[in-house]
Amino acid sequence: MKAFLILEDGTVFSGTSIGSTKDMISEIVFNTSMTGYLEVLTDPSYAGQAVVMTYPLIGNYGITPDMESKKAWPDGYIVRELSRMPSNFRCEGTIQDFLASQDIPGIAGVDTRALTKILREKGTMNGMITTREDYDLQEIIPKLKAYSVGDVVSEVTCSQSYVLEGQGPKVALMDFGAKNNIIRSLQNRGCEVVVYPADTPAEVIINSNPDGIMLSNGPGDPASFETIIQETKKLYDSDIPIFAICLGHQLMALANGAKTYKLKYGHRGGNHPVKDLSNGRVYISSQNHGYAVDASTMDPAIAKEAFVNVNDGTNEGLIYEGKKIFTVQFHPEACPGPQDSGYLFDRFMDMMKGA
Incomplete structure (x- = not known):
């Protein structure tokens, strides 16, 4: 046909x-x-x-x-x-x-x-x-x-929380549209993973006493999720280690006063080079996003740029000052894509053990 x-x-x-x-x-x-x-x-x-x-x-x-x-x-x-x-x-x-x-x-x-x-x-x-x-x-x-995309996070998130058993640190995963390999990457490191719907109040997460919080990837315009941004700020204000990926990275930046903007055609694929500004090393990453954080709008007293895209200079990650929080725009869990940046899950594990 x-x-x-x-x-x-x-x-x-x-x-x-x-x-x-x-x-x-x-x-x-x-x-x-x-x-x-x-x-x-x-x-x-x-x-x-x-x-x-x-x-x-x-x-x-x-x-x-x-x-x-x-x-x-x-x-x-x-x-x-x-x-x-x-x-x-x-x-x-x-x-x-x-x-x-x-x-x-x-x-x-x-x-x-x-x-x-x-x-x-x-x-x-x-x-x-x-x-x-x-x-x-x-x-x-x-x-x-x-046509506009609208609120698609409510469509992709889980309907209720659930627990995936493990013998290691307990991680609260905010499901904004989480890929399975984020969960697998945590489980492979022994974590107990508790997955929560996107609209879960921050108090519920904090009161569950997790060793760490993971903010997942997801669809849509990050600036449109005002309630989630407010709850993300409460998570920031806690002392719990946080690792955020893609949409989670954008939501954490918005919660701390930064702005996001729509890219002309986005980054989607398994061949995007990102540079670690701490050592100059370049990793090939998997990416899937149409929006980016404007790093120039982030107060440097709150967070500093950790990764940039080698192709166009857009922000690819932030480290938060005085906090056990780091966020990345790309996908260290890959699937599909290269495994270059999978070490970031190990960094998160070290951060939780230090806590």
């Missing part, structure tokens, strides 16, 4: 429908990872977005037991070529069947290189995937321009 991708600037790409055949309107973003498409599909940070995979062949090893959450989250999926015959000893099905089972519309056969160049030059924009050949641009484009 034929399908069309319509961008809000009026550009139209045609291709073949994959997955669900329903109409979809979403924010169109691109990911440069060469592998790990299943982890991308099941990353809750993609809620409210449709993902373009820049690597030209997707699905060649099928669906494997590597999901980062219980379901897929993107609104849509856009690829150049979809493998029809996956080959892998762990393969449990095809990506097209997976998309259909998750009710996610997709389109294959799109010139993803040309599409990505448009998004880089003009910036992230909204788009629509449809199988209707009688579509009316005059009717669709106003709808595309009116």
